Amino acid sequence: MKTFGIVFGYSFKERIRSKSFMWMTLLLVAIVAAIVLIPRFTGGQAVTNGKVAVVNTSGLPIDAQGLKTAVSPVYDWEIVPESELAAKTQQLREEDLTAVVAIAPGTEAAPAPSIELSVNHKEDGSFAQNLNAYVDRLNVNAQVGTLGLTAQQSGTLTAQPTFEWKELNAGGKSTAETFMPVYALLMVMFFMIYLFAGNVATSVAVEKGSRIQEILITKVSPGQLLAGKVVGVGMAGMLQFGIVVAFAALLMNVGGTGEALTIGSITFDLSILGGQTLIVCAILYVLGYFFYATLFAAAGSIVSRSEELNQSMMPVSMLLMAAFFLSMIVLNDPNGTLATVGSYIPFLTPMVLLTRVGAGDPALMEIAIPIAILAVSTLIVGWLSSKIYRGGVLLYGQKPSVGTMLKMLGTSGKKVHSQAKPGTKGANGAA
Amino acid sequence: MTLEIKHLGKHYGDKKVVDDVSLTVKAGEAFGLLGGNGAGKTTTIRSVLGLLEYDQGEVLWNGRPFLENRPSIGYLPEERGLYPKETVSEQLIYLARLEGMKRGDAHKALKTWLERLGIAEHENKRVEQLSKGNQQKVQIISALIHDPELVILDEPFSGLDPVNADLLASVVKEQIALGKALVFSSHQMMQVEQFCENICILKRGRAQIGGRLADIKRSYGRSNLILRSEADLTSLLEGRGLADIRRDAQEWTLKVKDEAQAHELMRALGQAGVPVLKFELKEPSLHEIFIEKVGEAV
Numbered sequence: 001m002k003t004f005g006i007v008f009g010y011s012f013k014e015r016i017r018s019k020s021f022m023w024m025t026l027l028l029v030a031i032v033a034a035i036v037l038i039p040r041f042t043g044g045q046a047v048t049n050g051k052v053a054v055v056n057t058s059g060l061p062i063d064a065q066g067l068k069t070a071v072s073p074v075y076d077w078e079i080v081p082e083s084e085l086a087a088k089t090q091q092l093r094e095e096d097l098t099a100v101v102a103i104a105p106g107t108e109a110a111p112a113p114s115i116e117l118s119v120n121h122k123e124d125g126s127f128a129q130n131l132n133a134y135v136d137r138l139n140v141n142a143q144v145g146t147l148g149l150t151a152q153q154s155g156t157l158t159a160q161p162t163f164e165w166k167e168l169n170a171g172g173k174s175t176a177e178t179f180m181p182v183y184a185l186l187m188v189m190f191f192m193i194y195l196f197a198g199n200v201a202t203s204v205a206v207e208k209g210s211r212i213q214e215i216l217i218t219k220v221s222p223g224q225l226l227a228g229k230v231v232g233v234g235m236a237g238m239l240q241f242g243i244v245v246a247f248a249a250l251l252m253n254v255g256g257t258g259e260a261l262t263i264g265s266i267t268f269d270l271s272i273l274g275g276q277t278l279i280v281c282a283i284l285y286v287l288g289y290f291f292y293a294t295l296f297a298a299a300g301s302i303v304s305r306s307e308e309l310n311q312s313m314m315p316v317s318m319l320l321m322a323a324f325f326l327s328m329i330v331l332n333d334p335n336g337t338l339a340t341v342g343s344y345i346p347f348l349t350p351m352v353l354l355t356r357v358g359a360g361d362p363a364l365m366e367i368a369i370p371i372a373i374l375a376v377s378t379l380i381v382g383w384l385s386s387k388i389y390r391g392g393v394l395l396y397g398q399k400p401s402v403g404t405m406l407k408m409l410g411t412s413g414k415k416v417h418s419q420a421k422p423g424t425k426g427a428n429g430a431a
Numbered sequence: 432m433t434l435e436i437k438h439l440g441k442h443y444g445d446k447k448v449v450d451d452v453s454l455t456v457k458a459g460e461a462f463g464l465l466g467g468n469g470a471g472k473t474t475t476i477r478s479v480l481g482l483l484e485y486d487q488g489e490v491l492w493n494g495r496p497f498l499e500n501r502p503s504i505g506y507l508p509e510e511r512g513l514y515p516k517e518t519v520s521e522q523l524i525y526l527a528r529l530e531g532m533k534r535g536d537a538h539k540a541l542k543t544w545l546e547r548l549g550i551a552e553h554e555n556k557r558v559e560q561l562s563k564g565n566q567q568k569v570q571i572i573s574a575l576i577h578d579p580e581l582v583i584l585d586e587p588f589s590g591l592d593p594v595n596a597d598l599l600a601s602v603v604k605e606q607i608a609l610g611k612a613l614v615f616s617s618h619q620m621m622q623v624e625q626f627c628e629n630i631c632i633l634k635r636g637r638a639q640i641g642g643r644l645a646d647i648k649r650s651y652g653r654s655n656l657i658l659r660s661e662a663d664l665t666s667l668l669e670g671r672g673l674a675d676i677r678r679d680a681q682e683w684t685l686k687v688k689d690e691a692q693a694h695e696l697m698r699a700l701g702q703a704g705v706p707v708l709k710f711e712l713k714e715p716s717l718h719e720i721f722i723e724k725v726g727e728a729v
Contacts, residue, residue, distance in 0.1 A: 207514075210515055219529040
């Protein structure tokens with residue numbers, strides 16, 4: 001255990017003192033600052049979809065506030081006089097505006113007001129239906145006013161139907177609400193595993209490339225070396241993650257609003273997911289990291305020079321990417337067969353199960369069993385990786401491939417000599 | 432403290448890279464493991480250290496299986512290995528701590544070694560900033576800092592200039608005097624002759640010759656004769672059954688069958704009245720023995 005501690009300490013320190021660690025932390029902090037601060041600099045307001053100029057000659061009481069409330073909150077509405085219509089249309093052509101609306105009074109032949117909506121592309125006029133309903137209601141109200149009805153009569157005529165959503169959540173949570181937070185958690189998980197576990201591969205490849213491995217392995221068992229490195233680099237990653245999260249929390253509290261982060265019309269609120277999901281998420285982050293970090297370490301140990309690292313990391317990266325893309329697909333159907341089956345396959349479990357737990361509605365056993373399978377698989381992968389590592393350490397000049405890895409498994413394990421000294425024997429379990 | 436290798440064998444596929452090699456290294460002694468490129472020296476060393484698995488034989492330390500009863504080892508591999516981006520002190524202390532040293536003790540030992548090898552000013556430099564010779568010194572410290580019982584040095588003199596080679600020679604002698612068991616692998620026969628009491632010459636994985644260097648040399652007999660004279664000896668040396676007669680600027684070197692033949696030649700030179708400035712009868716050098724044993728394979 002003592003040697004493990006020394007390897008752990010060295011790997012951790014080596015990692016956090018490296019230039020790449022510092023730059024990556026600064027970059028992540030800058031990205032977080034941009035996400036949190038940019039909406040504030042634009043007037044505490046979410047970024048809008050654009051400006052719409054409205055020319056109203058219909059005589060109906062249309063104003064910018066009404067349009068914002070009743071038609072669409074994500075556009076900036078501007079009422080302009082008729083004389084500016086040509087100028088505004090020109091601005092639209094120059095793409096300084098998103099849309100120009102001209103509302104004219106009805107004619108004898110067509111008594112209802114006419115609405116002319118000019119856009120550069122049809123998708124810019126997504127508010128058309130709401131606009132139509134709004135103008136229609138104002139027009140009905142105006143017409144009712146001319147009929148000389150009693151207040152009660154006109155009230156009855158213009159009354160709006162009451163409308164109430166009832167969300168029963170049968171078949172799981174609302175996908176629309178959970179999509180963003182789960183998507184974000186998946187993205188963060190993907191990059192964390194790829195970066196930190198990738199660092200383990202780099203660190204192993206550097207030791208291999210500089211040939212110090214041959215000395216280390218006379219001092220420490222490969223299992224302890226691997227475990228110390230994986231945990232050390234992992235803890236450095238946790239520290240980096242912690243710094244970024246703490247910075248984000250600090251920034252968001254500086255404004256004192258305590259509101260959920262909003263980007264455009266998308267609200268990012270982890271609390272939608274609930275504490276249970278976040279606990280499962282933390283477990284999956286840790287297990288996922290260990291699973292992939294040990295695999296990446298094995299990939300790192302079969303290269304002769306660090307230049308070959310990308311090539312040997314490829315198969316493991318592919319697994320990780322497959323897991324990421326599959327989890328994106330099942331995010332739309334988190335209770336489907338693909339999601340359920342996928343969550344039991346160890347290399348997919350971290351991300352697919354996270355999607356299921358976050359967006360779907362799995363039973364407790366459907367969470368516990370995949371996690372148990374992943375934990376056991378991580379131990380097996382750790383054991384196999386330490387064998388590949390032991391064999392790969394002295395292997396130079398061979399092309400890094402899955403075949404090489406399998407060969408290492410075949411040659412390194414038959415007669416396992418313990419490298420540990422008498423005092424430390426038995427402590428060579430890999431992560 | 433004794434390292435024993437008994438009938439060690441290792442093959443890759445059909446190719447035997449180490450074949451029935453046996454040797455014994457005692458405390459306070461340097462053992463010379465010699466051989467041409469690909470003779471099996473490094474494979475033997477790696478098998479001893481447990482970096483490779485061997486197929487036959489056994490390796491013992493004080494009569495017990497080596498890997499169950501490991502001494503502390505100071506290993507200088509043939510291919511040098513250090514962290515290029517880390518500082519000298521950082522990595523040497525790390526390596527010493529992995530051998531069970533406390534941080535403080537490791538630091539003290541580091542200071543002493545850096546002073547000893549004259550690179551104290553490089554303590555906090557990154558290894559990649561050092562010259563090749565200084566990197567080699569750091570590598571040597573990495574092998575010796577933790578005061579190991581068994582020292583294995585694979586080509587320790589490569590990359591060192593004559594001054595530093597002498598410095599290292601004094602370190603090696605000191606290690607022998609401290610009672611370390613030392614395995615020394617080198618192509619430089621002069622150094623091996625300087626340190627090693629026992630040797631083993633490997634060729635294609637098999638021991639060609641082994642034992643005490645003095646005994647080996649004696650078994651070859653004193654057959655090398657060196658003569659120096661200002662006169663031309665050619666006519667006197669011819670027709671006597673002497674072999675390999677060579678003449679350089681001042682000296683003749685030749686081979687005699689035995690000492691009697693050499694004495695006969697001396698008498699003949701005396702009778703001819705030729706002034707002889709030097710008449711030396713020598714054992715073959717290790718270099719010659721090596722060439723003879725490994726010869727065509729090198």
